Amino acid sequence: MIDLKYLQKNFDEASAKFIKKGVDAETLENLQELFSTLKEKNATLEEAKAEQNKMSKLFGEYMREKKDVTELKAQVDAKKEAIVGLQEVAREAQEALEKVALAMPNLPDDAVPEGKDEDDNVELRKVLEPRTFDFEPKEHWALAEMNGWIEFDRGVKLAKSRFAVLRGQAARMERALINFFLDVNREKGFEEVYVPFINNATMLQGTGQLPKFEDDLFKIEGEDLYLIPTAEVPLTNLYNDEILTQKELPILLTGYTPCFRKEAGSAGRDTRGMIRQHQFDKVEMVAIATPEQSEAIFKMMVENASDILTRLELPHRVVELCGGDLGFSAASTIDLEVWLPGQNKYREISSISNTREFQARRAKIRYKDGKKNVLVNTLNGSALAVGRTLVAIMENYQNEDGTITIPEVLKPYMGM
RNA sequence: CGGGAGAUGUCAGAGUGGUCGAAUGUGCCGGAUUUGAAAUCCGGUGAGGGUUAUACCUCCGGGAGUUCGAAUCUCCCUCUCCCGGCCA
Numbered sequence: 001m002i003d004l005k006y007l008q009k010n011f012d013e014a015s016a017k018f019i020k021k022g023v024d025a026e027t028l029e030n031l032q033e034l035f036s037t038l039k040e041k042n043a044t045l046e047e048a049k050a051e052q053n054k055m056s057k058l059f060g061e062y063m064r065e066k067k068d069v070t071e072l073k074a075q076v077d078a079k080k081e082a083i084v085g086l087q088e089v090a091r092e093a094q095e096a097l098e099k100v101a102l103a104m105p106n107l108p109d110d111a112v113p114e115g116k117d118e119d120d121n122v123e124l125r126k127v128l129e130p131r132t133f134d135f136e137p138k139e140h141w142a143l144a145e146m147n148g149w150i151e152f153d154r155g156v157k158l159a160k161s162r163f164a165v166l167r168g169q170a171a172r173m174e175r176a177l178i179n180f181f182l183d184v185n186r187e188k189g190f191e192e193v194y195v196p197f198i199n200n201a202t203m204l205q206g207t208g209q210l211p212k213f214e215d216d217l218f219k220i221e222g223e224d225l226y227l228i229p230t231a232e233v234p235l236t237n238l239y240n241d242e243i244l245t246q247k248e249l250p251i252l253l254t255g256y257t258p259c260f261r262k263e264a265g266s267a268g269r270d271t272r273g274m275i276r277q278h279q280f281d282k283v284e285m286v287a288i289a290t291p292e293q294s295e296a297i298f299k300m301m302v303e304n305a306s307d308i309l310t311r312l313e314l315p316h317r318v319v320e321l322c323g324g325d326l327g328f329s330a331a332s333t334i335d336l337e338v339w340l341p342g343q344n345k346y347r348e349i350s351s352i353s354n355t356r357e358f359q360a361r362r363a364k365i366r367y368k369d370g371k372k373n374v375l376v377n378t379l380n381g382s383a384l385a386v387g388r389t390l391v392a393i394m395e396n397y398q399n400e401d402g403t404i405t406i407p408e409v410l411k412p413y414m415g416m
Numbered sequence: 417c418g419g420g421a422g423a424u425g426u427c428a429g430a431g432u433g434g435u436c437g438a439a440u441g442u443g444c445c446g447g448a449u450u451u452g453a454a455a456u457c458c459g460g461u462g463a464g465g466g467u468u469a470u471a472c473c474u475c476c477g478g479g480a481g482u483u484c485g486a487a488u489c490u491c492c493c494u495c496u497c498c499c500g501g502c503c504a
Binding site: 039042043045046047049050052053055056057058059060061062063064069072073075076077079080243245364368370371373 | 426434435444445461462463464465466471472473474484485
């Protein structure tokens with residue numbers, strides 16, 4: 001959630017920033033209006049309540065002194081009636097504000113490049129040269145079929161489209177990758193955590209998936225529960241509504257979870273292969289930090305994800321997202337894109353974001369700085385998306401006969 | 417799923433209609449004592465909103481109700497613990 005007090009006090013500055021992220025000025029004005037209305041209605045209501053409280057106290061005194069209370073009672077009754085109306089007005093103002101405020105994206109950092117979509121993202125650097133092939137490299141779905149690694153049709157049979165089955169070596173490599181990622185993250189100081197794959201609506205609101213993106217989530221029927229779309233949700237919300245001590249920050253967490261996404265709105269995109277599935281594995285990094293710590297941790301997280309790709313000898317590039325391509329909760333994001341020779345392009349394999357206080361404000365995650373409670377900064381990033389890594393290995397490590405060489409670093413993880 | 421008990425501040429735990437945002441202990445912070453530490457003593461210490469700052473409002477699991485007044489009474493829900501069933 002954005003800081004409404006900041007918006008109220010620095011309206012022009014905030015508008016300029018929001019425009020970078022594609023929010024129009026009208027929405028902002030509306031929001032500011034709703035906020036000041038709420039404050040006004042609340043003030044009126046509270047004043048009335050104060051009067052009622054005062055009279056009730058007096059009532060107690062009258063009783064003790066055995067004075068007549070009929071007149072006082074009439075007064076309180078009248079006040080009570082008035083309060084009911086005022087309460088309704090205040091509640092409506094509250095709801096109107098929340099509806100708009102919870103749907104507002106985060107403000108982008110000042111350093112975020114201008115731009116409206118992924119074409120305006122800025123490539124920061126390339127890591128490792130793509131290999132040159134003396135044959136036509138195949139796409140992963142062709143390799144999957146040749147090796148019997150992935151069964152798309154049976155995945156569809158078991159569930160529906162965009163589900164797949166991994167078999168034999170592919171299934172083992174999936175598991176090897178998870179272990180490899182967790183081990184590297186642990187080396188870098190992240191604590192390994194195992195969490196529920198189903199979270200309640202409050203948690204989903206805390207990290208920003210709800211209320212705006214309900215259509216992207218798998219909901220459990222008849223329950224207030226959702227399959228998680230990313231481990232960012234449970235890992236960050238581990239500290240939902242908590243006040244941490246400054247000593248324990250930063251908290252660095254890593255965890256493996258499957259992720260479930262409806263992929264609403266991406267009909268027709270990446271329908272072939274394993275790039276975009278309803279269920280996929282991911283190892284996630286999450287950091288809870290003070291505002292002073294968050295920048296350095298952000299860089300460290302990017303380096304770590306890049307390092308994992310390097311250890312797998314997978315060529316990739318580091319891309320800074322422009323304002324228009326930033327996700328809902330992010331103040332700044334760096335994507336890692338891995339080279340896919342079969343598709344002849346770079347594809348996203350990791351996305352690392354600093355949400356600053358945006359999620360912390362929604363999820364009420366604070367720390368004690370002296371006497372004051374201060375919102376933390378929360379950061380998250382993949383290290384890495386497992387299915388897409390498997391795809392990248394297949395395409396980059398393919399041989400002319402369609403076989404796939406196992407990357408050196410994975411051999412111990414696959415009992416080789 | 418069936419039976420019983422419970423939900424209060426960091427935690428433990430009192431409070432059963434007004435002077436209770438809440439005793440006491442504990443934890444934490446500051447200070448005294450000490451060469452330093454432990455022990456001891458003194459002081460401070462829940463959250464959210466609101467205000468320049470006070471006032472003031474809200475919160476004792478959540479919601480609805482009774483009452484001039486609710487942590488305290490009534491109803492519903494959720495969760496936790498114990499016993500039993502089922503079960504990886």
